[in-house]
Amino acid sequence: MSPISYILNSVWQVSCSTWLSLWILLNEDDKTWEDNLNPHAHTYGLLRRKPSASEMYYKITTYTKFILVRHPFERLLSAYRAKFESPVNKPAVIYRRTYGVNIAAKYRTEPVNSTLLGFITFKELVAYILDKYPRKNDRHWERYSRLCNPCAIEYDIIGKYETLKLDSDHFLDRIGAKPELRYPNEKKTNTSGLVNSYLETLTNKQIDGLLKLYKNDFNLFGYKKARRIE
Numbered sequence: 556m557s558p559i560s561y562i563l564n565s566v567w568q569v570s571c572s573t574w575l576s577l578w579i580l581l582n583e584d585d586k587t588w589e590d591n592l593n594p595h596a597h598t599y600g601l602l603r604r605k606p607s608a609s610e611m612y613y614k615i616t617t618y619t620k621f622i623l624v625r626h627p628f629e630r631l632l633s634a635y636r637a638k639f640e641s642p643v644n645k646p647a648v649i650y651r652r653t654y655g656v657n658i659a660a661k662y663r664t665e666p667v668n669s670t671l672l673g674f675i676t677f678k679e680l681v682a683y684i685l686d687k688y689p690r691k692n693d694r695h696w697e698r699y700s701r702l703c704n705p706c707a708i709e710y711d712i713i714g715k716y717e718t719l720k721l722d723s724d725h726f727l728d729r730i731g732a733k734p735e736l737r738y739p740n741e742k743k744t745n746t747s748g749l750v751n752s753y754l755e756t757l758t759n760k761q762i763d764g765l766l767k768l769y770k771n772d773f774n775l776f777g778y779k780k781a782r783r784i785e
Contacts, residue, residue: 561619561730564703567695568633569623569716573741574723581732615708621726622703624776625716627769628784631684632753633746634695635677651675654693658683677753678761685764700771713776719743750784 563578565571606614625633638650655673662679684692691697699705712729714722723738754762762782766773773780 560617561726562614562621563726564620564622564708564710566623566630566699566702568630568637569625570719570723573739574623577723577736577738581727581736619712619726619730620708620710621712621714622705622710623714623716623719623722624699624772626747626750626778626784627698627772628754628765629716629747629750631681631696631765632677632750633744634693635680635753636744636746638695639673639675639680654683676756678756681757681761681765685761685768688764688768698769698772700775705775715776747784754783 563574565574565578624630637644638647639655641647651673655675658675658679659673662675662682684696691701694702712722712726714726720738720740727736727738757765759782766780766782770780772778779785
């Protein structure tokens, strides 16, 4: 499989960490592997260098391109739980300091002790996201249509979180990966089972705002636009 002729568009909150580890194993003999992980990742500093326009065009028109997506509401909740709800993990501590304190100060009429620590509710995060629209949002809850240019790039394989292992292994087979290199049989989080209970904390206006915000993501990837996930 050398030289590399495939691209993974690794989207945050869609098995990004697991796929990064797998990508390193997949390309351990090729020192240019970073250049083919997420064609737009240089925007967020994941690549050591920004590819030239001609190089980018060549890759997106000739390489096998793979993207993974999940239901927009489920991905948003995953970001909230990972970045704000966990009391101990390092990313959550950073996000509470970076976003949480300011969000709590803006959307709470009566400050509570947790405000200083940046513990915010899902409803408060949604209020913040909707207030920022249509400006650029944080990559962990930014729209696929802004992160991945699905209208400009013709992806060869579009995998879904709901069929994560099946779709990931299909991509690995497609690019000729070693038979022993498979997506791990990891236990998924229970985010999908919790989405509706978190949506119930929102107003109908907020849910309608999210449906509007993520409208293109719903349409592009075949997810049903509804106030609840069936």
